[in-house]
Amino acid sequence: MIFQETGVMEDEIKSYETAQVLKKILTDRTPGPPSLPKSDPFGLKALDGPLPLPPWISEDDIKYVVDKFDRTGFTGALNYYRTMDLNWELMAAWTGAQVKVAVLYVVGDEDMVYTTPGLKEYVHGGGFKKDVPFLQDIVVMEGVGHFLHQEKPQQSTGLIHDFIKKF
Structure with missing residues (x-):
């Protein structure tokens, strides 16, 4: 291919x-x-x-x-x-740059990206928080793949809405 x-x-x-x-x-x-x-x-x-x-x-x-x-x-x-x-x-000029805005990270537990070797450890082991210091929350949706907004639209929308309401 x-x-x-x-x-x-x-x-x-x-x-x-x-x-x-x-x-x-x-x-x-x-x-x-x-x-x-x-x-x-x-x-x-x-x-x-x-x-x-x-x-x-x-x-x-x-x-x-x-x-x-x-x-x-x-x-x-x-x-x-x-x-x-x-x-x-x-994008090389931004290597090592931190994301400095409030972030909600939502991912499906069956997402091909999330299940890539090493990513769960990065997300949950502190590496992600180091790169995204204003990370507010990590939500892993069970039984959901890469297209979480289509697979669980009410839950996805609710999470986003609740996050935005904080501000």
Whole structure:
């Protein structure tokens, strides 16, 4: 799988059907950073039929997003990953800078980022608080993945609302 060469990943996604790829992205609970093996980058070859959807997203929701991606393609979304090294270079001047505003950190316990090796230790072991000294609270939502605002919208909104009310 090549992210750097425009068109390669886009063609790969088309070969697996946009709806299936989006369902996999939205519902994946594999711990740790995403891995896209060349032989089956989205883990869809072994599936027998379409991926089932959780209750927080409907087939109509998927169809809406598929229609948008089918019209515009995935190049814009993939360009984020293609420019990751450049983004690190451009942000180098802020290496070690602290975030000095009040922060509420909300994450799902099944989020692929949160389950990346070392991140839980960073978040809960003091490293995060050192980098974000005005961290007010850390909330880990149980049974929730990367799209917590969609998976648990009332709980997410309530946490944000309660946080804002403090100010």
